[in-house]
Amino acid sequence: MDRRHFLKRSVASAAGIATTGVVATDASAKTVKVKTRLEYGQTIKEPSRRIPVVDSADLIVVGGGPAGFAASVAAARQGLDVIMLERGYFLGGLFTGCDVTLLNNMYSPTHNGRVQAVFGICDELCNRLDSHKMMVWAGTPPNVDTEATKYFMEEMCVEAGVRILYGAHASEVSMSGDRIDAVFVETKSGRVAMKTNFVIDCSGDGDVLAWTGEDFIEYKNHISAMYRIGNVRNRTSGSHTSNEGVYTMHLGQGISNVDGLNAYVASKAQLDLRKKMWEKTLDVRSKEGNENAYLLSTPSIVGVRVTRVLNAVLNVSVEGAATGKSYDDVIGFTGSDSTLHWGDTRIPGKDRKIWQVPYRSLVPKTVENLLVAGRCFGYEKGLTYDAREVGTCFMTGEAAGTAAAQAVSLRRGCRDIDVRRLQETLRMNKVKLEW
Ligand SMILES: Cc1cc2nc3c(=O)[nH]c(=O)nc-3n(C[C@H](O)[C@H](O)[C@H](O)COP(=O)(O)OP(=O)(O)OC[C@H]3O[C@@H](n4cnc5c(N)ncnc54)[C@H](O)[C@@H]3O)c2cc1C
Incomplete structure (x- = not known):
């Protein structure tokens, strides 16, 4: 198909028009349920094949954005063997790949200046950038140099022992009951499988949680x-x-x-x-x-910006963010500088409280060995601006990686970990949990 015809078809399909005449007719097309959100007229049966298991790890992190980076470093520092799968060839996701550069939510602007809300690995990365004079502006929000950020993220992963695999598009999981036991990955070396004890979904779009059949909500933006x-x-x-x-x-x-x-x-x-x-x-x-x-x-x-988010054991509510609600299972704070609408109340950025994120908002209801971090963790629609900002993604990633380390080392499920112990580890790693 030449480029002109491809584009014509792309536009037609984007407009919701089914394309035809590509594959041989499958009589069962109307009755067979297939997983896609695209319009289609026919289906074709893919021949089954055996997939080589090329690797295994304690933990597979899907996605190398701010959340995946922090999750991988945190878990590897706790002693886990971590494979990070990233479909691109750089770290930082939208933060570096879309030239976002402004690290929102790490600080909250207030009437008297600013309050730092996100610490830990996010703070460490900023200090590394700062010490190399690669912070474009250390204000609120910090503005980072994109290429230096990609470099220092890789450096921190390599130092922690994270095994980064680029050009690796995770495409499915294999499950035993409610446990994920392998991830299928499309690579230039073909479709391969990797076995694992635990997965953190940092794909931004909740890809893994959708494959497992876990509950999610979709927000259009x-x-x-x-x-x-x-x-x-x-x-x-x-x-x-x-x-x-x-x-x-x-x-x-x-x-x-x-x-x-x-x-x-x-x-x-x-x-x-x-x-x-x-x-x-x-x-x-x-x-x-x-x-x-x-x-x-x-x-x-x-x-x-946002697609699927986890319908978690507890989704962070607009009320919780508006009032700065306390949670027993707090895993970090996040700043905010955007206007929030809570019922009839409009709270301008400068009046926003820093707010807490509970562990339960990273936790799925069914799957045993999965956590979700970054822009697809569990929060209400009214928080789509706040909850997906880069500072919050680093913070949820670090907590997920730390929790996964405990779950794997004690052979526990994601809903059975000792949250007090998780909080102690986070505090030891300079994450602030008290105000
Ligand atoms: C235009 C725009 C402007 C923004 N401006 C700001 C701003 O000024 N300040 C701010 O703080 N935030 C901003 N944001 C939001 C912020 O950049 C993102 O919400 C944040 O980067 C999300 O981090 P994440 O790690 O959850 O996901 P992402 O950054 O989306 O990273 C996900 C990573 O996973 C990889 N991936 C996805 N699926 C797979 C798969 N199946 N297999 C393997 N790899 C996969 C992707 O390649 C990517 O690297 C902006 C976003 C956009 C789009």
Whole structure:
């Protein structure tokens, strides 16, 4: 199929039109239930095959974004053999791959200055960046240098003994009852399987929890992008970077209210967003002094904000975040600087309390050896802005990795770990749990 026909088909399918004539007709197509959110007219039977088991680990972390990074480092430091599966070829997920760079929720802005809410591995990474003068701005929120962040994340993983596998797209799990016992992975070396005692889903989209049949909720949001323009002499907008004349820009709402899990929609969004980034760059170039400005970088990962979130043992409520509610099983605090709507009450960013995240919001109701961290842990829809910010993702990741280490070493399920002991370990690792 040539490019023109592929794009035509992509657009048709994104619009919800089923495509036909690709595979031989399967008479049972109407009755067989298949797992996809795409429109389809026919099904085809994939021949069964044996998959080589190429590796095994105490823990497999799916996704190398802020949550997956923190989860992997925390667990490896507790002595677990950890494989981190990342479909791309860098760490940081949207934080580094979408040029986000602003580490929201690590601090809360207040009337009197700011309060630090997230500590532990997130703080350590920032200190490492700072000591190498790679923090673009150490304010609220901190603004980090993207490439240095990718580098130091890898460095911290390697030091902790995490086995990073890039180009590794986790695609399914094998279960024995309520336990995951292997993860299937698509790689350039073919489809392979890896055995494990425990999995942390840091895919951002709750991929693993969906494969296990675990309960989840879907939140639609917009797909957007951050990008960099270089050689700007006459600044019009954008935030500073490490380089003079280079600014990080934001497309804002981008493409609104779309299904980030529809492959055609996400692909089309990336095409449309790149066109917008190009046009914005031409706008900047049209300003006097900016004749030589250029589009320096665009995201290497599509800017999907939120899709599936775990319907956890306890989802963090808007009320809990608004009132700064205390939980016996607190695993960390998170800052906030966004306006929150709680019933009829509107709480502006500067009046927000820092809020607690309970362990139960990472815990699924059924699967025994799974935790969920990052933008797909359990929270109410009203928190989609707050709960997926980078600071919160680091924090939930570290707690999940620490909890997994205990579960594996004591052979316990995710709902049976000793939460007091988890909290002690987190405190020892400089996570602040008291205020
Ligand atoms: C346009 C935009 C602007 C934003 N601006 C800000 C901001 O200013 N400040 C802020 O704090 N936050 C911001 N965010 C939100 C923040 O970047 C994300 O919510 C955060 O990075 C989520 O971290 P995560 O680790 O949960 O997931 P992600 O960052 O999404 O990382 C998930 C990782 O898992 C990998 N992965 C996914 N599925 C698989 C699979 N099946 N197998 C293997 N690997 C897989 C992905 O490649 C990725 O590396 C923004 C987001 C967007 C889209």
